[in-house]
Amino acid sequence: MGRIVLKNVTKTFGETQVIPPLDLTIEDGEFAVFVGPSGCGKSTLLRMIAGLEDLTSGAIEIEGEDATDVPPAKRGLAMVFQSYALYPHMSVRKNIGFPLRMAKMEQPEIDERVETAAKSLNLMDYLDRKPADLSGGQRQRVAIGRAIVREPEAFLFDEPLSNLDAALRVGMRLEIGELHERLKTTMIYVTHDQVEAMTMANKIVVLRAGVIEQVGSPLELYHKPRNVFVAGFIGSPKMNIFSGTEAEKMGAATIGIRPEHTGVSMTDGMWKGRVGVAEHLGSDTFIHVHDTGLADMITVRITGDIAVKHGDTIYLTPQADQIHKFDAQGLRI
Amino acid sequence: MSDRKLPRLLQTPAVLLLLVWMLIPLGMTLYFSFIRYVLNSLRRPEWTTPSFSNWRGFGNYEFVLKSKDFLFAIQNSLFIVCSILFLTVILGVLIAVLINKSFPGQGIVRVLLISPFFVMPAVNAVLWINMILDPVLGLQGIAVGGINDMITGLKDAPLVGWFFSMWPELHPISFRATQTSAYAVIIMVTWQWTPFAVLIFMTSLQSEDQQQKEAAVLDGANTWSQFRFLTLPHLARPIAIVVMIQAIFHLSLYAEIEIVSRGNGNKNLPYLIGEFANNNIGAASATGIFAVILANIVAIFLLRMIGKTLME
Numbered sequence: 001m002g003r004i005v006l007k008n009v010t011k012t013f014g015e016t017q018v019i020p021p022l023d024l025t026i027e028d029g030e031f032a033v034f035v036g037p038s039g040c041g042k043s044t045l046l047r048m049i050a051g052l053e054d055l056t057s058g059a060i061e062i063e064g065e066d067a068t069d070v071p072p073a074k075r076g077l078a079m080v081f082q083s084y085a086l087y088p089h090m091s092v093r094k095n096i097g098f099p100l101r102m103a104k105m106e107q108p109e110i111d112e113r114v115e116t117a118a119k120s121l122n123l124m125d126y127l128d129r130k131p132a133d134l135s136g137g138q139r140q141r142v143a144i145g146r147a148i149v150r151e152p153e154a155f156l157f158d159e160p161l162s163n164l165d166a167a168l169r170v171g172m173r174l175e176i177g178e179l180h181e182r183l184k185t186t187m188i189y190v191t192h193d194q195v196e197a198m199t200m201a202n203k204i205v206v207l208r209a210g211v212i213e214q215v216g217s218p219l220e221l222y223h224k225p226r227n228v229f230v231a232g233f234i235g236s237p238k239m240n241i242f243s244g245t246e247a248e249k250m251g252a253a254t255i256g257i258r259p260e261h262t263g264v265s266m267t268d269g270m271w272k273g274r275v276g277v278a279e280h281l282g283s284d285t286f287i288h289v290h291d292t293g294l295a296d297m298i299t300v301r302i303t304g305d306i307a308v309k310h311g312d313t314i315y316l317t318p319q320a321d322q323i324h325k326f327d328a329q330g331l332r333i
Numbered sequence: 334m335s336d337r338k339l340p341r342l343l344q345t346p347a348v349l350l351l352l353v354w355m356l357i358p359l360g361m362t363l364y365f366s367f368i369r370y371v372l373n374s375l376r377r378p379e380w381t382t383p384s385f386s387n388w389r390g391f392g393n394y395e396f397v398l399k400s401k402d403f404l405f406a407i408q409n410s411l412f413i414v415c416s417i418l419f420l421t422v423i424l425g426v427l428i429a430v431l432i433n434k435s436f437p438g439q440g441i442v443r444v445l446l447i448s449p450f451f452v453m454p455a456v457n458a459v460l461w462i463n464m465i466l467d468p469v470l471g472l473q474g475i476a477v478g479g480i481n482d483m484i485t486g487l488k489d490a491p492l493v494g495w496f497f498s499m500w501p502e503l504h505p506i507s508f509r510a511t512q513t514s515a516y517a518v519i520i521m522v523t524w525q526w527t528p529f530a531v532l533i534f535m536t537s538l539q540s541e542d543q544q545q546k547e548a549a550v551l552d553g554a555n556t557w558s559q560f561r562f563l564t565l566p567h568l569a570r571p572i573a574i575v576v577m578i579q580a581i582f583h584l585s586l587y588a589e590i591e592i593v594s595r596g597n598g599n600k601n602l603p604y605l606i607g608e609f610a611n612n613n614i615g616a617a618s619a620t621g622i623f624a625v626i627l628a629n630i631v632a633i634f635l636l637r638m639i640g641k642t643l644m645e
């Protein structure tokens with residue numbers, strides 16, 4: 001089914017190379033997430049896979065066949081856009097049925113498939129509405145419906161949730177996850193939000209300036225970031241990363257410790273600091289510690305609650321086996 | 334309450350001006366259409382001043398309805414307007430879609446395309462009828478003459494001469510004739526107003542969502558389907574605007590008709606009004622009221638039709 005292989009692909013817009021030579025394999029049935037800061041080339045890469053952008057060089061294989069010069073519609077891929085890209089003059093029913101109509105399918109079969117998709121997406125009550133009369137989440141579901149009726153080899157999502165509010169985003173995240181479990185179809189999902197990447201992916205591809213920094217499962221990236229960039233990008237709150245004498249003592253140019261791997265005490269510990277803002281979430285407490293001499297600010301995450309005030313003196317002790325060490329090039333030691 | 338009074342007060346002059354502007358001419362037309370009012374009458378000099386004592390009821394309307402040119406003028410008005418609308422909308426959409434893609438020299442082409450709109454209607458008519466459509470001196474005459482000369486020359490050519498000797502001689506069309514003068518008006522007004530349509534459609538095309546197009550490409554829509562299912566519905570509103578504005582403008586065509594054939598074989602309601610107004614203001618006013626009614630019917634009918642066919 002939907003195995004996608006990128007071989008040495010590059011993309012240049014005018015003079016600027018957005019994607020330097022890049023190799024990547026996405027296995028059949030995988031949920032792959034491209035994650036990276038804005039402007040790093042995630043959308044460009046996805047559009048190249050979809051066929052909406054030509055490759056400057058290299059090749060794309062879909063299901064073992066060269067698809068480099070295959071037109072977009074013939075690649076068997078369905079894409080969900082950030083802006084949803086629904087057809088504003090058509091009802092929901094017509095929107096979802098549009099790819100089938102373009103494939104010259106018989107009307108009764110179109111109706112049947114549209115209804116099946118609409119049922120699975122809870123859109124039955126809205127079939128005769130126009131996109132303008134739907135909420136953001138409903139529009140998103142129509143866009144997904146339009147993708148699933150085609151029964152594609154793979155789904156491509158380009159930041160599909162970034163126009164939704166936070167609560168809806170969590171819900172849609174789960175729905176897309178469910179969809180993947182149910183269909184077992186390859187999905188490639190682009191986001192700049194590492195939480196989305198961590199919660200949804202089987203395989204995360206971390207990109208920076210068009211270069212793949214690391215490919216791996218969410219937990220691999222969490223526990224064994226290949227370099228400083230990935231270490232800082234994956235995880236929330238961010239890993240504390242600093243260099244200096246403390247790092248050299250451990251035989252590294254730079255070290256990182258995650259907020260949740262740092263113990264605190266009011267009496268003694270490895271590093272002394274002053275409490276800045278403490279965020280009490282109930283289940284967790286985030287303490288921002290200043291004046292440690294390590295970095296401007298060290299963030300610590302404590303399970304449960306702890307009684308600290310702004311300005312208190314606090315001692316931090318990192319869990320020794322959870323310290324990430326990096327060499328002068330920023331690579332993991 | 335007082336915070337509403339001030340805006341109302343400030344609006345009043347504009348509203349009053351508009352009312353005066355529209356209601357007085359309409360009211361006077363209505364008034365004249367119900368009285369006997371002529372510019373010149375030796376037999377009944379009292380009819381030359383408008384007065385309620387000359388009340389004629391629907392007499393002017395009856396007179397107009399029974400006059401021999403009235404039905405023809407209405408049919409001809411509709412024929413000319415609908416033909417122009419049909420041609421300008423189709424040409425406008427085609428040209429707008431063509432020049433919306435970027436190509437070298439785009440700016441110049443766009444300016445050239447818009448330029449017919451800056452020609453005055455009367456000048457436009459004079460240019461077309463004398464310099465382009467004239468069967469002898471115009472481009473048409475020259476072109477037809479040239480083709481005929483070429484074919485005559487080829488008739489003596491070896492081998493293929495027999496083929497060309499079987500061709501007929503072409504005759505230029507005289508566009509001032511009774512049968513063709515309406516076509517001349519349609520051609521020249523279409524030429525002049527297509528740029529207007531192009532301009533409006535082009536603006537609208539530039540606001541078309543590109544991601545929708547990409548989604549359609551992935552959904553398997555070819556160029557035609559993209560045009561049919563995305564671009565045309567997107568253009569429905571601008572098309573309605575172009576049709577409305579043009580319908581109102583072209584129902585009152587006058588200069589072109591006058592210059593092409595002085596109404597010979599080609600009258601519309603305004604031209605008929607002009608003919609009546611040589612003397613019979615009452616009949617001219619009644620015709621004017623008919624014209625208002627016709628314009629409203631045409632506008633409503635056209636809008637309904639566009640709404641149905643394009644919005645699906």
Ligand SMILES: Nc1ncnc2c1ncn2[C@@H]1O[C@H](COP(=O)(O)OP(=O)(O)O)[C@@H](O)[C@H]1O
Binds near residue numbers: 036038040042
């Ligand atoms: N059509 C284009 N022409 C020129 N530059 C482009 C074009 N599309 C994208 N870019 C550039 O390529 C880079 C990557 O863009 P994009 O793939 O959209 O990033 P992301 O989706 O990761 O935010 C950006 O610097 C952007 O300015």
Ligand SMILES: [Mg+2]
Binds near residue numbers: 042043044159
């Ligand atoms: Mg993007």
